[in-house]
Amino acid sequence: MDPLLTDLYQLNMVQAYLDRNMTDTAVFEFFMRKLPEGRSFYVAAGLEQALDYIETLRFPPETIDWLAGTGRFRENFLDYLKDFRFTGDVHAMPEGTIFFPNEPILRVTAPLPEGQLLETGLINFLHFQSLIASKAARMVIAARGRTLVDFGLRRAHSGEAGLLAARASYLTGFTGTATVLANKAFGIPIYGTMAHSFIEAHDDETEAFEHFAQSRPDALTLLIDTYDTEQGARKVAALADQLKTSEISVQGVRLDSGDLAALAKSVRAILNNAGHQDISIFASGGLDEYEVHRLIASGAPIDGYGVGTSLTTSSDVAAIDCAYKLQEYAGKARAKYSPGKVTLPGRKQVWRTYDESGVMTGDTLSLETDSGEGEPLVRRVMRDGRRLKPSPGLDDIRARFAHNLKSLPSRLRKLESRPRRYPVDVGDPLRDLADKTPGA
């Protein structure tokens, strides 16, 4: 990420900190605030990209020259940036961890200017992927094991957003994505069929199907709703018989419009009557977790779902209220008292307890020096600016999330969960510190 993808005030503050040698150790924590309506948990994601950002943030000569040319900054600041390299520690919850409001998922412990300079970039990386993973997890819950593919690159808020959304959804259990670069960059399985334009470019729908089958015989899925979905299904059934001679098998059909529940039933009947029980039905077109849930509840014989815009933009909750807050400076706890935004100071840990069958029973949020019961979720991942060990692979993160989801109390695994809050206790030492940290 370009080092100038930051807010101007970060640079202003660092200039001011350097002017007074305010370079003592600062502790910043990133956390989410109140859950959006209907939501019952968050999923931590984006740590990998956040750590890459921390490790690689540099200000190359061209950037320094440009900053000097603005006339806004003095030599001490420009010299500081020339040699900038993060030297602090980072603690974090592993990606794929389910978490709750006010629980820190990342902590930076570093000289104040370093911690401050990272703010905008860290929020950007952690917020977005956690936002998408938290949305995707709901789709995974709704799909009950059926195929789920991310189709949302085109309406994601930038190409980078589309790529990172593919990653964030895959780690929650999506089957794959249509985004080709996600395969190259992250090894995520990719899926692709055909667009309506392919059908329309031919003068005849059957001809288009046949042409596509000959050119793309692997994992062959045909889009059948361009003109008339049931007619399309009949054409596919006939073509599938005909293709047997060339040893090409039709794997699936895709429906992208109309009453998907009703069409899936009639298409299933058409295919079955023609002896094609093995051709699967894939649905797409403006779907979200509620629609997937509704379709499955209706008994629609749909084997897989493509979800796009609702996933990659988290369309009902386009952003989560979150913060990267100064919790300690120069050995003193820090807090602000802006109305409605009171925060808990100090270096914190989250302990999670489980019942004997492995279901989560509650979290305790307290100072890391407290002796909490259960599993501590925040671990050191970087010391003196260097990662302690290679990051877990996406498969490991998927496994972690799957295990977290299995441990989640079933009342929190509903799509609507207003009154079903998970208990997060604030430990006494943290409460005491918050009480003792007054405003200036």
Next chain:
Amino acid sequence: MDPLLTDLYQLNMVQAYLDRNMTDTAVFEFFMRKLPEGRSFYVAAGLEQALDYIETLRFPPETIDWLAGTGRFRENFLDYLKDFRFTGDVHAMPEGTIFFPNEPILRVTAPLPEGQLLETGLINFLHFQSLIASKAARMVIAARGRTLVDFGLRRAHSGEAGLLAARASYLTGFTGTATVLANKAFGIPIYGTMAHSFIEAHDDETEAFEHFAQSRPDALTLLIDTYDTEQGARKVAALADQLKTSEISVQGVRLDSGDLAALAKSVRAILNNAGHQDISIFASGGLDEYEVHRLIASGAPIDGYGVGTSLTTSSDVAAIDCAYKLQEYAGKARAKYSPGKVTLPGRKQVWRTYDESGVMTGDTLSLETDSGEGEPLVRRVMRDGRRLKPSPGLDDIRARFAHNLKSLPSRLRKLESRPRRYPVDVGDPLRDLADKTPGA
């Protein structure tokens, strides 16, 4: 943009097109569908980045090797990509143009595989900036000439999204942005004050203000809500007197929490009573166009607004239903008949008429060969893969949008506009063609 930031099906389709030499001229158009509830117009933006994408899309050897390694593609396709360079024409509405559902804002005329390959990237660029510009325009309307600054990089869906959101909001009339790179990349004015962490890192709020004033004397704005907003205002008033001896003047205070209308009034009174009528009040903190409107309507003495998340994520409308549709291939109009998604085929133009005072009276959407009345909005911007002339600068785009907004009927300039639709007529030749373009 990485050439692999695309959907797999684009590559599948191009492979199939090449296999049958389907390389005749295709016409694709990009347009938005139905307006979201409460909205009355769209703003075209992102053309500059879209044209850059079209002009520079290449598949370097490393990409070809990777594609070959997937085993999915044949030599004819890989050879095609090796030499890929867009050779077609592009017509578009200039950025900053107000437009309505079904009106094409971009048309690509090119050999079918070329037009198809561009789909995902073009939608991504045009959708996102048009989304943000359409949201930002509402904030500009609400702010009635007051200062408006984009604070939303941190919660934008990626750094690229934040940067492009700064551009899209600036072209609608925003005063500037906090995103530093937007100044370097696009010349957009940047603004920055201080965060709460700066205050909290000091043991005393006044000391923090004074320190910041000494280090950052230009455009000095102090954040006064960390502990107690009215106390903060009194401290600033006293400090402003004291700073006069060092010829530093406090330009403004920022409120970021609490009842902004009430606090702005009491802060204004405190500052005025101390003789500091010249210190302006800037407000931020979870604002959107409705809140800005409400604050201004309440008479709150706020001189400028910082808006963040609601702007850069277009939080109430995180995506707009839009499409890049094949409208013609090999000289024949094309359309699909998927339920609820019927499109208008052919190469289209939009003509706009105005009354004698320059107010828009209606648009006509018809075939470009039709003889429409009024101003044609879709112009040729690229011929044979090359731009016809340098793109307009951001100041020109701002001027165009400002003029468009002035021409917009006042009933459409309300924040809520359900029943106030702008008339877009479909011309007879287009209607006839749509009737005559049957499904296969």
